[in-house]
Amino acid sequence: KKAPLTGPRIITLSRRDHYSVTFSEPAATPALNWEKNTAPAPPAKAVCAITGKPAKYRDPKTGQFYATLEAFKKLRASS
DSSP states (O other): OOOOOOSOOEEEEEOSSOEEEEESSGGGOOOOOTTTOOOOOOOOOOBOTTTOSBOOEEOTTTOOEESSHHHHHHHHHHO
């Protein structure tokens, strides 16, 4: 048997062109500043350690990124 829910709850309503958030206890509403909240910056793109090109792969042995088979061979030869 589940324990009954206690405390403030968040109630959401979503429609095609409208989304609202309501709190069951307005006094417990957190202070939100929607205008200043921004998404975090995307992570930096991985770059090949040998060629400097955008890397698609990561060598599990050395942990370095590489873009081509030739770059992979050079990474393994140097380790």
